[in-house]
Amino acid sequence: MQRPICTEFVFASSDLRCPQGHPRIRLLTPEEVFSLVARLPSPVNIAVLLVAATGVRISECLGLRWGHVLWRENKISIEQVFRRGEILNRTKTKASKAPVPMCESLEANILELYQQTEYGKDDNFVLASRDPERQTAIVGAEHERPVRQTSRNRLGTGK
Numbered sequence: 001m002q003r004p005i006c007t008e009f010v011f012a013s014s015d016l017r018c019p020q021g022h023p024r025i026r027l028l029t030p031e032e033v034f035s036l037v038a039r040l041p042s043p044v045n046i047a048v049l050l051v052a053a054t055g056v057r058i059s060e061c062l063g064l065r066w067g068h069v070l071w072r073e074n075k076i077s078i079e080q081v082f083r084r085g086e087i088l089n090r091t092k093t094k095a096s097k098a099p100v101p102m103c104e105s106l107e108a109n110i111l112e113l114y115q116q117t118e119y120g121k122d123d124n125f126v127l128a129s130r131d132p133e134r135q136t137a138i139v140g141a142e143h144e145r146p147v148r149q150t151s152r153n154r155l156g157t158g159k
Contacts, residue, residue, distance in 0.1 A: 028052070033048070033049070033052045034105075036048060037049050037109075042113060042116075043113055043126070043127050045109070046109050046110060046113055046126070046127065047061050047062070047127055049105065049106055049109055050064075050076075050106060050110075053102075053103050053105070053106045054076065054100040054101070054102075054106070055100070056076075056078060056096075056100060057081070057092060057096070059081035059082055059083050059092070060078045060080075060081055060091065060092075060096060061127070062081070062082035062125075062127060063078075063079070063080040063081045063082040063087055063088075063125075064076065064078075064125065064126040064127065065079075065080075065122065065123055065124060065125055065126065066114065066119075066120055066121065066122050066123075066124055066125075066126055067122030067123060068126075069102075069110060069114075069126065070099060073099070074101060074102045074107060075099040075100060075101050075102060076099060076100050076102060077097075077099045078091055078096050078097060078098075078099070078100065079091070079097070110126065113126070114126075
């Protein structure tokens, strides 16, 4: 069975509603997502691709452990979330627990990260902090704003 190459992203086909008083949200095209992913450092680039290709929440992405990657099925099982610095062994909704398919590009990037990481045990985070003192997801509260700003700067979208 051949998997899709991620020519479409969940966000590109979503109908997002903006709260009143907020600027219109502009969805990224697949080309823009790949351009952004190419400019971001690893593993932040994997997080961006994972969110764009599957539509998982960032809290679900950050709570992902290697044991949740179902290699034989080409899917990712969402089991927990990383929220406000801690892991919660639940998801926001029951629907969030459904396994999400990995497209070819996502699988290749996650596999490359898996092959390079020192933290490849099933209970290690996919997006593990490189700080040996911390066994947390890499993008915690102290990293969120710099990553968001770096992404905007590298895409040339400003603020």
